[in-house]
Amino acid sequence: MSYLDYFCLSLKRDMQLAATQxxxxxxxxxxxxxxxxxxxxSVGPEINLLNRIxxxxxxxxLILSMLIALPRMFAEDYDNGxxxxxxxxxxPPILAVLARMISFWLLYALPLVLSSIxxxxxxxxxxxxxxxxxxxxLMGSFLITALGxxxxxxxxxxxxxxxxxxxxxxxxxxxxxxxATSAVDAVIQGLPNTGPMLMLAGISVLSITLAPIATxxxxxxxxx
Amino acid sequence: MYITGPNGxxxxxxxxxxxxxxxxxxxxxxxxxxxxxxxxxxxLYIGHKAGVNENxxxxxxxxxxxxxxxxxANINEIIEKIGLSGxxxxxxxxLSAGQKRRVALSRLWISTAAIWILDEPYTxxxxxxxxxxxxxxxxxxxxxxxxxxxxxxxxxxxxxxVNLNLEYRF
Numbered sequence: 001m002s003y004l005d006y007f008c009l010s011l012k013r014d015m016q017l018a019a020t021q022x023x024x025x026x027x028x029x030x031x032x033x034x035x036x037x038x039x040x041x042s043v044g045p046e047i048n049l050l051n052r053i054x055x056x057x058x059x060x061x062l063i064l065s066m067l068i069a070l071p072r073m074f075a076e077d078y079d080n081g082x083x084x085x086x087x088x089x090x091x092p093p094i095l096a097v098l099a100r101m102i103s104f105w106l107l108y109a110l111p112l113v114l115s116s117i118x119x120x121x122x123x124x125x126x127x128x129x130x131x132x133x134x135x136x137x138l139m140g141s142f143l144i145t146a147l148g149x150x151x152x153x154x155x156x157x158x159x160x161x162x163x164x165x166x167x168x169x170x171x172x173x174x175x176x177x178x179x180a181t182s183a184v185d186a187v188i189q190g191l192p193n194t195g196p197m198l199m200l201a202g203i204s205v206l207s208i209t210l211a212p213i214a215t216x217x218x219x220x221x222x223x224x
Numbered sequence: 225m226y227i228t229g230p231n232g233x234x235x236x237x238x239x240x241x242x243x244x245x246x247x248x249x250x251x252x253x254x255x256x257x258x259x260x261x262x263x264x265x266x267x268l269y270i271g272h273k274a275g276v277n278e279n280x281x282x283x284x285x286x287x288x289x290x291x292x293x294x295x296x297a298n299i300n301e302i303i304e305k306i307g308l309s310g311x312x313x314x315x316x317x318x319l320s321a322g323q324k325r326r327v328a329l330s331r332l333w334i335s336t337a338a339i340w341i342l343d344e345p346y347t348x349x350x351x352x353x354x355x356x357x358x359x360x361x362x363x364x365x366x367x368x369x370x371x372x373x374x375x376x377x378x379x380x381x382x383x384x385x386v387n388l389n390l391e392y393r394f
Contacts (some may be wrong), residue, residue: 004343016280020279020280020315080276080278085275085289088269089264089265089292147391223245
């Protein structure tokens with residue numbers, strides 16, 4: 001079996017597992033939508049204020065929603081022993097790790113990025129500003145998935161994994177958060193935003209490149 | 225090879241070390257002067273956590289094992305052999321403990337690996353099932369292959385070539 005076949009079959013297995021547990025990947029989405037709905041209700045109909053906080057709220061909702069799902073990334077396969085089989089199967093474990101990260105992003109992160117369109121009606125955010133925000137959220141979702149996969153692997157078997165996950169991941173997201181909000185702010189003020197966008201893209205690409213290797217080693221460490 | 229010893233003696237640690245899951249501190253594990261870590265594709269390990277996803281059916285689980293190893297097998301035939309005919313489309317979580325263990329042990333029929341490393345394979349298995357397993361082990365060994373088993377249950381004498389008894393040391 002070629003590596004590509006193995007990778008595709010791993011991806012297919014992840015999708016099949018997700019289909020048996022639909023409620024699992026619906027929960028972060030519901031949380032995200034609720035945050036986006038409840039904040040304008042509590043802040044009140046001040047368009048300028050809502051406009052100003054919309055990018056930050058989009059990002060905070062994305063981070064918190066993904067933190068709900070991240071501890072589950074490898075937990076089930078670790079608990080039932082599937083990960084052990086992957087590591088002694090003779091196939092490169094990094095392919096299964098990569099497949100899991102991609103399926104996680106497709107199932108959990110992408111729906112959240114698409115749902116951020118709700119910021120347009122509820123925060124009175126102009127559509128062209130939302131397009132920029134959505135680009136930053138997209139890059140942020142790659143970053144959170146990458147960093148979260150390492151943290152998720154390191155916290156396998158930990159009872160307080162969810163709480164520690166937030167402590168591990170959120171501080172590392174601060175630079176991305178700053179670049180993302182400044183990119184959207186720059187567009188709102190009519191200034192060029194290439195700099196912060198490129199910095200955000202650079203951070204995301206670096207994380208996506210290194211995270212599968214770090215995750216594979218973390219998983220191996222946790223199993224021995 | 226039949227590995228015995230009290231709880232905590234290190235039976236599972238030994239098996240996990242042989243199968244490449246445990247990072248041991250010193251020494252080497254070799255077979256015919258070749259590191260066993262280079263022959264993992266020829267090793268089948270079934271431990272306490274057997275890699276069975278309980279949300280999936282027995283058939284789905286078997287298909288995933290086949291995907292992992294690249295092996296081919298007639299799944300329906302194996303379902304019949306392990307006594308789960310009619311339950312093949314039921315998620316494993318709805319099966320009894322013994323039936324779940326049978327699903328896990330079905331990898332013995334799927335695998336073409338020469339070395340079977342089995343940690344407490346008889347757990348939750350009834351007398352008929354134990355007899356079937358013993359016959360399977362015998363056939364595997366008679367074909368010049370190897371079975372390494374830990375169990376608190378005595379194995380038939382004709383099945384055991386080497387008995388390794390581990391001592392508990394604190």
